[in-house]
Amino acid sequence: xxxxxxxxxxxxxxxxxxxxxxxxxxxxxxxxxxxxxxxxxxxxxxxxxxxxxxxxxxxxxxxxxxxxxxxxxxxxxxxxxxxxxxxxxxxxxxxxxxxxxxxxxxxxxxxxxxxxxxxxxxxxxxxxxxxxxxxxxxxxxxxxxxxxxxxxxxxxxxxxxxxxxxxxxxxxxxxxxxxxxxxxxxxxxxxxxxxxxxxxxxxxxxxxxxxxxxxxxxxxxxxxxxxxxxxxxxxxxxxxxxxxxxxxxxxxxxxxxxxxxxxxxxxxxxxxxxxxxxxxxxxxxxxxxxxxxxxxxxxxxxxxxxxxxxxxxxxxxxxxxxxxxxxxx
Amino acid sequence: xxxxxxxxxxxxxxxxxxxxxxxxxxxxxxxxxxxxxxxxxxxxxxxxxxxxxxxxxxxxxxxxxxxxxxxxxxxxxxxxxxxxxxxxxxxxxx
Ligand SMILES: [Fe+2]
Ligand SMILES: [Fe+2]
Ligand SMILES: [Fe+2]
Numbered sequence: 001x002x003x004x005x006x007x008x009x010x011x012x013x014x015x016x017x018x019x020x021x022x023x024x025x026x027x028x029x030x031x032x033x034x035x036x037x038x039x040x041x042x043x044x045x046x047x048x049x050x051x052x053x054x055x056x057x058x059x060x061x062x063x064x065x066x067x068x069x070x071x072x073x074x075x076x077x078x079x080x081x082x083x084x085x086x087x088x089x090x091x092x093x094x095x096x097x098x099x100x101x102x103x104x105x106x107x108x109x110x111x112x113x114x115x116x117x118x119x120x121x122x123x124x125x126x127x128x129x130x131x132x133x134x135x136x137x138x139x140x141x142x143x144x145x146x147x148x149x150x151x152x153x154x155x156x157x158x159x160x161x162x163x164x165x166x167x168x169x170x171x172x173x174x175x176x177x178x179x180x181x182x183x184x185x186x187x188x189x190x191x192x193x194x195x196x197x198x199x200x201x202x203x204x205x206x207x208x209x210x211x212x213x214x215x216x217x218x219x220x221x222x223x224x225x226x227x228x229x230x231x232x233x234x235x236x237x238x239x240x241x242x243x244x245x246x247x248x249x250x251x252x253x254x255x256x257x258x259x260x261x262x263x264x265x266x267x268x269x270x271x272x273x274x275x276x277x278x279x280x281x282x283x284x285x286x287x288x289x290x291x292x293x294x295x296x297x298x299x300x301x302x303x304x305x306x307x308x309x310x311x312x313x314x315x316x317x318x319x320x321x322x323x324x325x326x327x328x329x
Numbered sequence: 330x331x332x333x334x335x336x337x338x339x340x341x342x343x344x345x346x347x348x349x350x351x352x353x354x355x356x357x358x359x360x361x362x363x364x365x366x367x368x369x370x371x372x373x374x375x376x377x378x379x380x381x382x383x384x385x386x387x388x389x390x391x392x393x394x395x396x397x398x399x400x401x402x403x404x405x406x407x408x409x410x411x412x413x414x415x416x417x418x419x420x421x422x423x
Contacts, residue, residue: 035393037390037392037393038393039393084373087369087373088373091369091370091373094355094370095353095370098353098354098355101336101354106333107333107356108333163353164353167353171374313358313359313362314332314334314358316358316359317358317359317361317362320359320361321359
């Protein structure tokens, strides 16, 4: 997902939960939201900082693959829509950074951690956008998967995170639809345009399934996160939902999902799907995906190039407050 | 230069004449930029007609530890709600 394999810290074996932790867990079980000033276990705080900042970084880095196409959109209408979509992602990053800051980490620290490679962002944004159809595939599959993960998070136990998710979810529906709308146009167009859409689906399908994170059997931290209600469904549950929802949508477009093992399982009431290449996933997470280096380099350059402007804003603000003081004297 | 911009809390009045409501926070070097940024971050879909920005450090908040002394006294005063007084069905306008 936008936050993958979030470490929940280690609890010393055999260590009983102390009284405060028991009370904390009881409040969570009762559905009472945790707010910034409330007492919380250190591991809960640290896990959430990792999860929310990773999510924020994903929104910010997630602007890059699509931002690539703003100047090359095929019409003014598509360009305006894409611009609005990418701007929303910047907003999502900001809501989430703010939520993480309520846990006691500074914005500068988070930005530093992203740029130094210490903090992660979603594996999905390390794949290239080779054609215009990729922008449609991202909206449809990537934002579609994000919605699936984020709607339950609107009910998560940490107040600021859940409120940020509510805002984000309201905006994501537009992202998914504009992507699908773009693919509908391509699929109703020339054979070459339809082929372009099929090619995008071929390349984005598997990375989109990987985005939900490792299979449940290998997800060591899921149990704790579920107990804390900062993860409400397992990786495999969400992945299955995504497959079930997407197959009919692909059929409507007349596109073929690139999985020979994909078939309806009447007994389970779900689609069965083929094996995922987890080696590829771990490789991308380790920093060796097709675009990992380029993404961070682009982020850093934007940050560095903006430095003079950030400084100018501060200088201007200082000058104004000084002249105000003088006028008052 | 490594000084983080101040944190501002953002309040928006929606279209419907309601009170300004807290929507979130953001960083900005001064109030003017905080308003500009709030416009971009929190009102991209006509969410508001007016913006207030307040420096986070200027907000005084009640402590979670005071929750009981502050708010429990209201629990026993059910007569403050109109539903406390059952009214005869046949009498109108109450
Ligand atoms: Fe987003
Ligand atoms: Fe998102
Ligand atoms: Fe999105």
